[in-house]
Amino acid sequence: MEERFGIETLDYQQGDATAILRLPIRGLRNPITNEPTLAPLALLVDDAGSTATYACRGRRWRVTSELSMQFVAGAESLVECGLDEYVLANARILSATPGSALAECTLMFGPKLIGVATVRSVYISGHVATTHRPSETLVKTSCTSLAELMAVTPSPDAISRYTLKQLPDPMVFNAKGTVHGGVSATAAELVASAAIWGETSGGGFRSGSLHVNFLRPFIADADSCYRGSVVHAGSTVAVAEAQAIASNGKIVVTAQFTEYR
Numbered sequence: 001m002e003e004r005f006g007i008e009t010l011d012y013q014q015g016d017a018t019a020i021l022r023l024p025i026r027g028l029r030n031p032i033t034n035e036p037t038l039a040p041l042a043l044l045v046d047d048a049g050s051t052a053t054y055a056c057r058g059r060r061w062r063v064t065s066e067l068s069m070q071f072v073a074g075a076e077s078l079v080e081c082g083l084d085e086y087v088l089a090n091a092r093i094l095s096a097t098p099g100s101a102l103a104e105c106t107l108m109f110g111p112k113l114i115g116v117a118t119v120r121s122v123y124i125s126g127h128v129a130t131t132h133r134p135s136e137t138l139v140k141t142s143c144t145s146l147a148e149l150m151a152v153t154p155s156p157d158a159i160s161r162y163t164l165k166q167l168p169d170p171m172v173f174n175a176k177g178t179v180h181g182g183v184s185a186t187a188a189e190l191v192a193s194a195a196i197w198g199e200t201s202g203g204g205f206r207s208g209s210l211h212v213n214f215l216r217p218f219i220a221d222a223d224s225c226y227r228g229s230v231v232h233a234g235s236t237v238a239v240a241e242a243q244a245i246a247s248n249g250k251i252v253v254t255a256q257f258t259e260y261r
Contacts, residue, residue: 001180003136004149004171005040007047010088017093017103019051022086025079025109031147032154032162032194036080038071038207039189040146041087041115045069045105046182048089049119053101056093060123064181065100067212068118069107073260075114076206084110089117099123134170150183152190155225162195162228166244168220179218184226184244184253188212191228192240192257199230205238205259212255223247228257236261 001007011020023044030037046067054062079087091105100122107115138148147153151169156162164187166179174180189210196205218224224247232239237260244253 001043001172001174001182002047004138005043007044009051012051014055017052017055017096019048019091020088021048021051021091022088024085025087026085027142028146030190030194030197031145031152031164032190033197033202035197036076037146037190037193038076038079039186039193041069041107041117042067042185042189042210042212043180043182044087044089045107045117046119046180046185048091048105049103049117050121052091052093052103053096053119053121056096056101057123058098060125062121062123064119064214065122066118066120066214067181067185067210069115069210070117071115071207071209072113073206078112078114079109082109082112087114091119094118133175136171138171150187152187152226157225160191160195160227160229162191162198164191164226166218166220166224166226173220176217179220179244181214184214184218185210185212185255187226188228188242188244188253188255189257191226192242192255193228193259195228195230195240196233196238196257196259200233200238203233203238204261206261208237208258208260210255210257212253214253216250216252218244218252219246221247
């Protein structure tokens with residue numbers, strides 16, 4: 001996943017359970033609305049927080065159960081108009097027990113703080129089969145879209161106009177062969193943001209917060225998708241929900257996304 005999205009680990013201190021990672025963010029757009037988006041920062045947050053909590057796993061396997069992001073007012077404008085290419089995530093452990101750990105991340109764009117985030121991991125016992133890491137097949141250029149990187153495609157259906165189909169691509173899978181949590185969190189924000197944008201006629205809302213719950217492993221196949229819907233659109237606050245749905249109809253990821261204007 002890091003290779004596909006260009007995520008780099010700049011520092012990792014296992015003894016202190018800290019990590020610093022960065023992600024190139026410039027030019028990435030929502031594949032449904034074609035608007036600039038901060039959604040890919042969920043990839044960075046999940047990776048940075050997971051790297052920090054990995055240090056506390058002992059002999060157990062680490063699984064992300066929750067991810068949250070809070071953006072400062074004007075974060076999108078800072079990224080859109082700034083000269084930097086990367087967002088930096090600085091992650092550290094807030095709390096750890098034998099069964100779980102909570103990490104926090106600060107998100108910096110150049111010298112500016114644009115957000116804070118948390119990642120909660122749980123540790124499971126027993127052997128977990130891992131898959132062979134494939135070689136990259138996508139030829140990336142300056143024109144490569146976020147949809148291509150994520151292996152998703154807009155696919156409006158009878159249930160929601162704001163739908164992304166998740167195509168099976170080993171480069172967006174985790175070591176267990178299921179869709180990486182950062183990818184599904186990013187897609188959830190994309191469809192939720194698209195729903196607000198579409199239902200308010202592009203009404204000037206800006207990213208406020210994202211909260212994601214990972215319920216079960218997400219196996220991508222021909223019928224797996226993400227859907228977004230608006231639950232509230234007021235004069236200053238809009239809230240949308242998103243779900244990742246497997247081909248058997250089960251909800252595997254839920255998210256709530258809030259925007260402000």
